[in-house]
Amino acid sequence: MKSFSYLALLSAIAPCALAGSGVDGVDVLIDIIQPQNSYPQTSDKLVSIQKPAKEEYEYVIVGSGPGGAPLAANLAIAGHSVLLIDAGGDYGHLRERESPALANPSSERNEVSWGFFTHHYENEELALKDRKLTYLTPDGQFYSGVNPPEGSTVLGNFYPRYGGLGGCAEHNALVSLLPSKNDWNNIKNITGDDSWDNSAMRKYFKKIEKAEYELPAGTEDSHGHDGYISIATNPAGIAAQDIKLMSVFAGAAKAFGVDNTEITAAINEAVATAEENSIDYETGLLPLNMTTAMTDAMANMLTWDINNDDEDRDLKKTFARLPQHMDSTNYRRSTPRDYVYDTWAATTSNGTKKYKLDVALHTLATKVVFDTTGDKPKAVGVDYLFGESLYRADPRANHTEDGGEPGTVRATKEVIVAGGTFNSPQLLKLSGVGPREELESFDIPVVLDLPGVGSNLQDRIETSVNAEFPTNFTRILACYYLAADGDPCWAQYVDPENEGAAKGTYASNGVVMGSFWTSSFSDDGEHDLWIGGFPALFNGFYPGYSSNAATTANKNWWSWLVLKAHTRNNAGTVKLASSNPRDTPIITFHNTYEGQTKEEADKDVGAMVEGMRMAVSFFENIPAIDGAATVFWPPKEVRDDDAALSEWIVEESWGHHASCSNKIGSDDDKMAVLDSKFRVRGTEGLRVVDASAWPRIPGTFPVLPIMMMSEKATEDILATQTGGGGNKPPGSCSRKHNH
Ligand SMILES: Cc1cc2nc3c(=O)[nH]c(=O)nc-3n(C[C@H](O)[C@H](O)[C@H](O)COP(=O)(O)OP(=O)(O)OC[C@H]3O[C@@H](n4cnc5c(N)ncnc54)[C@H](O)[C@@H]3O)c2cc1C
Numbered sequence: 021m022k023s024f025s026y027l028a029l030l031s032a033i034a035p036c037a038l039a040g041s042g043v044d045g046v047d048v049l050i051d052i053i054q055p056q057n058s059y060p061q062t063s064d065k066l067v068s069i070q071k072p073a074k075e076e077y078e079y080v081i082v083g084s085g086p087g088g089a090p091l092a093a094n095l096a097i098a099g100h101s102v103l104l105i106d107a108g109g110d111y112g113h114l115r116e117r118e119s120p121a122l123a124n125p126s127s128e129r130n131e132v133s134w135g136f137f138t139h140h141y142e143n144e145e146l147a148l149k150d151r152k153l154t155y156l157t158p159d160g161q162f163y164s165g166v167n168p169p170e171g172s173t174v175l176g177n178f179y180p181r182y183g184g185l186g187g188c189a190e191h192n193a194l195v196s197l198l199p200s201k202n203d204w205n206n207i208k209n210i211t212g213d214d215s216w217d218n219s220a221m222r223k224y225f226k227k228i229e230k231a232e233y234e235l236p237a238g239t240e241d242s243h244g245h246d247g248y249i250s251i252a253t254n255p256a257g258i259a260a261q262d263i264k265l266m267s268v269f270a271g272a273a274k275a276f277g278v279d280n281t282e283i284t285a286a287i288n289e290a291v292a293t294a295e296e297n298s299i300d301y302e303t304g305l306l307p308l309n310m311t312t313a314m315t316d317a318m319a320n321m322l323t324w325d326i327n328n329d330d331e332d333r334d335l336k337k338t339f340a341r342l343p344q345h346m347d348s349t350n351y352r353r354s355t356p357r358d359y360v361y362d363t364w365a366a367t368t369s370n371g372t373k374k375y376k377l378d379v380a381l382h383t384l385a386t387k388v389v390f391d392t393t394g395d396k397p398k399a400v401g402v403d404y405l406f407g408e409s410l411y412r413a414d415p416r417a418n419h420t421e422d423g424g425e426p427g428t429v430r431a432t433k434e435v436i437v438a439g440g441t442f443n444s445p446q447l448l449k450l451s452g453v454g455p456r457e458e459l460e461s462f463d464i465p466v467v468l469d470l471p472g473v474g475s476n477l478q479d480r481i482e483t484s485v486n487a488e489f490p491t492n493f494t495r496i497l498a499c500y501y502l503a504a505d506g507d508p509c510w511a512q513y514v515d516p517e518n519e520g521a522a523k524g525t526y527a528s529n530g531v532v533m534g535s536f537w538t539s540s541f542s543d544d545g546e547h548d549l550w551i552g553g554f555p556a557l558f559n560g561f562y563p564g565y566s567s568n569a570a571t572t573a574n575k576n577w578w579s580w581l582v583l584k585a586h587t588r589n590n591a592g593t594v595k596l597a598s599s600n601p602r603d604t605p606i607i608t609f610h611n612t613y614e615g616q617t618k619e620e621a622d623k624d625v626g627a628m629v630e631g632m633r634m635a636v637s638f639f640e641n642i643p644a645i646d647g648a649a650t651v652f653w654p655p656k657e658v659r660d661d662d663a664a665l666s667e668w669i670v671e672e673s674w675g676h677h678a679s680c681s682n683k684i685g686s687d688d689d690k691m692a693v694l695d696s697k698f699r700v701r702g703t704e705g706l707r708v709v710d711a712s713a714w715p716r717i718p719g720t721f722p723v724l725p726i727m728m729m730s731e732k733a734t735e736d737i738l739a740t741q742t743g744g745g746g747n748k749p750p751g752s753c754s755r756k757h758n759h
Pocket residue numbers: 082083084085086087088105106107108127180181182183184185186187188189191192193194195196197383384385386438439440441443444447676677678709710711712721722723724726
């Protein structure tokens with residue numbers, strides 16, 4: 021076991037890793053501000069850095085992620101004056117941000133990284149078992165692993181967020197999936213608001229989407245074709261240039277019960293042709309003109325459109341291609357940041373600004389300002405601090421000096437909070453809206469005692485199964501991941517002469533397909549497990565994870581990532597650490613057995629055991645092309661034993677889709693923070709529109725569903741403008757008032 025320990029692999033590639041021994045953990049020591057390349061942005065089409073330009077707007081929106089950004093652009097296009105505030109800058113043309121393959125490095129760029137340290141458990145003894153737990157060392161570095169230098173203090177589990185224009189859609193893995201039907205229907209059921217019915221939500225998807233991939237015949241009408249987010253799938257042929265990659269899919273198909281005869285035959289044929297023509301497929305890519313049969317076989321295996329409108333969409337066990345928010349010409353990330361930029365930069369024919377959209381960057385919102393003279397507290401503005409890196413999740417932030425130039429901006433109609441699952445409850449609490457006792461303990465004047473703010477926090481649980489092959493994946497062999505100058509994969513990607521698969525590795529997020537199915541613990545039969553994989557070593561988040569996942573030296577790893585949708589645990593909390601708006605809050609997930617009954621936790625963990633066993637069998641069924649995979653994480657003795665594997669899941673699992681910390685709920689639910697129109701209960705002129713609004717974590721990937729929420733909120737807000745009162749769906753009100 022030790023000769024093949026994970027530590028040995030990592031120390032071989034990471035000069036920063038400790039050269040200890042006998043440690044069965046991640047074991048990485050790095051500087052807080054990580055060294056990185058200094059390539060300039062690839063375009064100067066950027067929103068300029070400035071504080072709020074005016075003193076007053078109709079709408080002030082805090083946070084420019086998938087929740088806040090579409091809403092800001094939509095309201096401006098509808099003719100309103102809008103201020104969109106974000107604490108970070110605009111890095112929409114960083115190389116790492118543009119290429120889907122560089123999503124992981126993008127999440128650790130110093131300019132935009134908000135690295136939170138979260139707690140999976142309150143129970144420290146259990147938390148310490150996590151093999152990637154991060155500590156602050158006495159020398160002021162980050163150590164992750166189980167053998168921290170003496171005198172280190174526990175920080176927690178690293179949780180990457182994006183602090184900059186566009187939010188986490190700028191660094192995420194681009195996977196763009198509808199939630200399952202019951203995710204919408206559940207909100208309808210809880211609130212009695214029919215506008216949340218699944219069938220009513222598709223119009224928002226259609227408005228957002230610009231489908232740029234080939235849709236199965238007959239499904240065109242259920243997709244959008246001229247929206248502001250391009251959605252595409254990997255260029256055809258990109259995977260088939262690497263025979264080993266194909267064999268990994270053939271193995272997964274077999275294990276999953278998908279017919280792999282055609283793909284296996286195509287692989288064998290390609291091997292035979294390569295050998296006849298003395299083409300070394302073990303050390304180089306196959307020429308594209310030799311990949312047609314494998315590409316066709318893949319296409320025939322992945323015909324199912326996962327964003328279709330079929331009755332059984334969420335029930336069917338399926339392999340599917342993964343739609344990604346990128347375009348199909350340049351294969352560049354496409355996000356709400358681009359929609360904001362285009363709206364902000366739009367001009368009329370005489371060159372003046374077309375829409376009344378201002379964007380304030382390097383602007384940290386510190387408080388929602390209320391007018392408390394009426395029946396209900398009414399949000400009338402936002403206090404902020406102007407300055408770079410003020411928030412202490414930013415690796416460059418100053419932890420001892422309180423910097424920033426204070427200011428206030430007024431909102432004549434509404435304030436919309438969209439800072440994401442960690443920051444929206446923090447901002448509400450700093451503003452005096454939250455659980456009375458907690459606010460009073462920090463001497464924050466209570467504007468409204470709203471006990472649900474910052475509770476009901478949920479996340480998925482995820483793990484991975486990692487293996488090493490005796491030979492390299494040729495798909496990634498030439499790539500440096502921008503760690504060195506002259507990266508040939510970058511040059512190939514941006515060469516305008518190259519089209520489709522000729523753009524190479526960086527034109528894809530590397531996750532060619534996903535497996536969706538239902539564990540034996542699902543309550544409603546909807547998918548609750550997902551597996552996707554890529555040629556990298558990924559087993560969770562810790563500072564430095566991105567440079568260890570894909571390295572210039574190691575090209576023979578594969579990770580299958582197992583993701584549990586619809587986790588049952590809703591006991592997570594976001595609590596203030598102080599009343600200083602620069603400080604990060606205390607985020608405790610109370611995962612698995614800590615946050616729910618044993619019976620319920622057994623179901624989540626049991627589903628993960630099924631998922632991990634499936635991932636192991638994906639490896640075991642790979643046809644022998646050039647040597648078998650050796651699974652090393654988790655170790656064999658863990659994989660083979662139910663109790664040990666369950667324990668591993670409890671110790672090691674992580675999440676990255678945190679949601680639900682300001683839930684939408686019913687009138688009689690004291691813990692409800694929002695009503696069905698995103699309004700903060702008990703207030704006026706204040707809504708929350710982001711991942712925190714979900715009552716229950718949506719399955720399997722949240723980014724597109726959050727954008728759909730943002731579209732819905734736009735409609736709800738505009739309905740109040742035309743006199744609909746906001747409670748009726750637009751169109752159902754015949755009266756029009758002029759305010
Ligand atoms: C590594 C990673 C990979 C992911 N991959 C996928 C994927 O493939 N598919 C998918 O569907 N989902 C994915 N996700 C999740 C998804 O991107 C997020 O759930 C989503 O972006 C959340 O949107 P949001 O609007 O709620 O918040 P965020 O995206 O977090 O945006 C919040 C914004 O508010 C700003 N802000 C916060 N507080 C303040 C303040 N006080 N003042 C001013 N500005 C503030 C922040 O700077 C940020 O820009 C991934 C997430 C991560 C971290």
